Amino acid sequence: DTHQLLLLPGDGIGPEIMAQAVKVLHWLRDHRGLNVELTEELVGGASLKAHDTPIRDEVIEQARHADAVLFGSVGDPAWKDAPFEKRPEVAILRLRKELGLYANLRPAKLFDALLSASALKPEVVRGLDLMIVRETVGGVYFGEPRGIETLPDGTKRGVNTEVYTTAEIERVARVAFELARQRDGRVCSVEKGNVMESGLLWREVVTSLHKAEYSDVTLTHMLADNCAMQLVRDPRQFDVMVTGNLFGDLLSDLASMLTGSLGMLPSATLGAENEHGKRAALYEPIHGSAPDIAGKGSANPLAQILSLAMLLRYSLNRPEDAELIERAVSGVLADGLRTADIAGEGDARATTEQMGEAVLKKMAAQ
Amino acid sequence: DTHQLLLLPGDGIGPEIMAQAVKVLHWLRDHRGLNVELTEELVGGASLKAHDTPIRDEVIEQARHADAVLFGSVGDPAWKDAPFEKRPEVAILRLRKELGLYANLRPAKLFDALLSASALKPEVVRGLDLMIVRETVGGVYFGEPRGIETLPDGTKRGVNTEVYTTAEIERVARVAFELARQRDGRVCSVEKGNVMESGLLWREVVTSLHKAEYSDVTLTHMLADNCAMQLVRDPRQFDVMVTGNLFGDLLSDLASMLTGSLGMLPSATLGAENEHGKRAALYEPIHGSAPDIAGKGSANPLAQILSLAMLLRYSLNRPEDAELIERAVSGVLADGLRTADIAGEGDARATTEQMGEAVLKKMAAQ
Ligand SMILES: CC(C)[C@H](C(=O)O)[C@@H](O)C(=O)O
Numbered sequence: 267d268t269h270q271l272l273l274l275p276g277d278g279i280g281p282e283i284m285a286q287a288v289k290v291l292h293w294l295r296d297h298r299g300l301n302v303e304l305t306e307e308l309v310g311g312a313s314l315k316a317h318d319t320p321i322r323d324e325v326i327e328q329a330r331h332a333d334a335v336l337f338g339s340v341g342d343p344a345w346k347d348a349p350f351e352k353r354p355e356v357a358i359l360r361l362r363k364e365l366g367l368y369a370n371l372r373p374a375k376l377f378d379a380l381l382s383a384s385a386l387k388p389e390v391v392r393g394l395d396l397m398i399v400r401e402t403v404g405g406v407y408f409g410e411p412r413g414i415e416t417l418p419d420g421t422k423r424g425v426n427t428e429v430y431t432t433a434e435i436e437r438v439a440r441v442a443f444e445l446a447r448q449r450d451g452r453v454c455s456v457e458k459g460n461v462m463e464s465g466l467l468w469r470e471v472v473t474s475l476h477k478a479e480y481s482d483v484t485l486t487h488m489l490a491d492n493c494a495m496q497l498v499r500d501p502r503q504f505d506v507m508v509t510g511n512l513f514g515d516l517l518s519d520l521a522s523m524l525t526g527s528l529g530m531l532p533s534a535t536l537g538a539e540n541e542h543g544k545r546a547a548l549y550e551p552i553h554g555s556a557p558d559i560a561g562k563g564s565a566n567p568l569a570q571i572l573s574l575a576m577l578l579r580y581s582l583n584r585p586e587d588a589e590l591i592e593r594a595v596s597g598v599l600a601d602g603l604r605t606a607d608i609a610g611e612g613d614a615r616a617t618t619e620q621m622g623e624a625v626l627k628k629m630a631a632q
Numbered sequence: 633d634t635h636q637l638l639l640l641p642g643d644g645i646g647p648e649i650m651a652q653a654v655k656v657l658h659w660l661r662d663h664r665g666l667n668v669e670l671t672e673e674l675v676g677g678a679s680l681k682a683h684d685t686p687i688r689d690e691v692i693e694q695a696r697h698a699d700a701v702l703f704g705s706v707g708d709p710a711w712k713d714a715p716f717e718k719r720p721e722v723a724i725l726r727l728r729k730e731l732g733l734y735a736n737l738r739p740a741k742l743f744d745a746l747l748s749a750s751a752l753k754p755e756v757v758r759g760l761d762l763m764i765v766r767e768t769v770g771g772v773y774f775g776e777p778r779g780i781e782t783l784p785d786g787t788k789r790g791v792n793t794e795v796y797t798t799a800e801i802e803r804v805a806r807v808a809f810e811l812a813r814q815r816d817g818r819v820c821s822v823e824k825g826n827v828m829e830s831g832l833l834w835r836e837v838v839t840s841l842h843k844a845e846y847s848d849v850t851l852t853h854m855l856a857d858n859c860a861m862q863l864v865r866d867p868r869q870f871d872v873m874v875t876g877n878l879f880g881d882l883l884s885d886l887a888s889m890l891t892g893s894l895g896m897l898p899s900a901t902l903g904a905e906n907e908h909g910k911r912a913a914l915y916e917p918i919h920g921s922a923p924d925i926a927g928k929g930s931a932n933p934l935a936q937i938l939s940l941a942m943l944l945r946y947s948l949n950r951p952e953d954a955e956l957i958e959r960a961v962s963g964v965l966a967d968g969l970r971t972a973d974i975a976g977e978g979d980a981r982a983t984t985e986q987m988g989e990a991v992l993k994k995m996a997a998q
């Protein structure tokens with residue numbers, strides 16, 4: 267039967283890199299019998315411009331019914347002073363929340379061919395391959411009460427609430443433990459339980475779940491500030507990490523940057539299984555909308571293309587197609603092709619289009 | 633008249649490194665006419681052991697009346713499962729809160745002699761010298777409501793509240809702008825205003841204050857996740873940074889680690905001026921209590937000694953003594969003396985005591 271994919275290119279470089287992923291999809295349809303129906307919709311600043319909202323309810327509905335969502339990126343400086351609900355970012359927040367996409371899987375993997383692009387010394391990052399599982403529908407991003415109130419003297423007070431329940435912590439920790447079983451068998455849980463009760467509960471729940479069901483996995487705990495340091499000092503000590511929404515936001519961006527090739531890194535955000543054993547899922551590059559280079563045709567499309575590979579593997583159960591893409595990406599890198607973000611000093615700089623075409627050619631040649 | 637200093641060595645390596653700073657104080661008293669009266673008290677795990685509380689009220693009172701507090705570090709794994717109020721860390725939290733120490737100044741400065749200790753490439757960190765101003769008495773560390781409640785079904789819910797008011801943001805931003813005027817004239821304000829209203833208010837207040845009083849300083853804004861990346865990618869882009877309690881905790885630890893020599897970095901935490909134009913102030917190393925090496929005599933005392941130098945400069949108005957210490961520290965490093973934390977592969981490893989003595993000898997030789 268036909269797989270329904272919803273494509274949400276978004277803002278900035280989103281549409282440019284999505285176009286390359288779409289080419290890959292078309293190629294798979296034409297040459298590998300992939301049966302997909304693609305629908306494309308506006309989100310973020312693009313949707314604000316056209317519909318005065320960062321995401322329309324009907325797009326949320328389409329996402330709910332799709333087999334998977336392939337997302338580009340949102341964020342546009344034109345809305346930087348807009349009221350809260352008129353921000354491009356609301357699109358991704360609503361998608362996560364309303365589809366229940368609670369586990370964001372963010373691999374930080376160093377591509378050997380790009381070792382020199384890292385700001386860290388080769389001996390510190392060579393072979394780096396860690397996975398951060400970030401909770402994405404709870405914590406201080408969504409807790410109530412929230413808002414800005416005006417005080418009697420005319421000054422203001424901004425409030426947000428960090429909330430985590432046993433159930434919310436347990437389900438995301440479960441994802442981390444399961445992943446660890448397929449990897450190096452180690453989970454590091456990160457919170458700030460020495461000053462926050464929500465962190466104390468986090469640690470307690472992860473510890474209990476570990477004891478009850480995952481004692482074959484090695485579990486350690488780390489405070490978030492120490493973790494930020496350890497990621498710089500010796501990132502290869504980690505296998506799988508699991509943490510809340512806010513810490514995960516900072517730590518996973520930090521971890522990605524260690525690889526020196528943000529433009530290469532895909533991510534998956536997964537929800538609960540429904541009654542048919544299917545998981546809601548959204549795939550997106552780790553990088554943002556990069557408004558400074560938008561429209562120049564110079565963005566790196568590989569994170570978007572690799573996000574598509576993850577989609578094929580996890581949502582459409584097509585591991586061979588995923589591997590075909592991943593090998594093609596390794597191939598073009600080995601050939602020395604470089605977009606500006608990963609180019610060394612003397613390297614020629616490929617355009618978005620050239621990089622996409624090169625991947626297609628490699629796929630065809632396999 | 634006599635300066636009253638309160639010494640709070642704390643846990644782990646705290647007492648060992650404090651002992652070296654005390655030697656420096658005695659030397660200054662004997663040779664440079666420094667008129668000080670030293671009082672020493674227990675805090676953290678040490679106080680829990682002796683008095684069943686992380687800090688006694690009378691110690692808070694002593695701190696309130698001292699000219700400055702020299703703090704070691706707190707944290708002891710023996711209390712890792714203790715209830716919240718029975719944690720060593722509460723000592724530093726209460727001191728900050730009750731003395732109104734709202735601005736934590738954390739320099740991340742690379743010592744040229746230690747360039748090779750950084751995990752980052754020399755070309756990325758050489759000459760690094762940034763200053764993070766972290767708010768320390770507000771935000772999610774202190775906001776109410778907070779706690780863990782049991783839900784009807786027996787599961788739990790952990791809550792913390794992030795709160796910032798105009799006044800709290802303004803006073804810490806002011807410290808950052810003033811510092812920038814004495815440095816490179818640039819402030820980067822960091823929040824997560826795209827998802828948190830408290831961050832939105834943060835940005836608004838910093839922007840207004842800048843416009844009204846500090847338009848000679850260059851102000852930029854950065855989201856906290858991007859900031860975590862930028863600190864790895866190109867940390868030298870920053871001069872002064874100002875941010876809330878929680879982001880400041882992670883980002884300042886990250887920034888410190890970039891230097892590769894955490895054991896070298898001092899910090900100051902300042903409160904408001906009182907009616908006599910005096911500021912409450914606490915000085916402490918950036919590193920923690922390092923329980924793994926406590927009692928071994930191998931800890932690096934330089935961060936504690938440099939914290940004393942900051943104390944002399946900012947609280948006792950003795951810049952020459954501060955410089956004397958700082959030159960002595962540079963001197964011992966130039967001589968190649970290294971404690972384990974900053975030693976290269978073939979380097980001999982000095983003990984805590986040897987390092988302290990070497991600093992004294994350099995001071996005497998100047
Ligand atoms: C766009 C923004 C709301 C989002 C977040 O903070 O979660 C982004 O930074 C991310 O990490 O996916």
Ligand SMILES: CC(C)[C@H](C(=O)O)[C@@H](O)C(=O)O
Pocket residue numbers: 460461491706721724725881
């Ligand atoms: C000890 C702890 C409560 C403290 C904090 O988180 O503020 C420490 O990590 C610091 O940064 O000074």
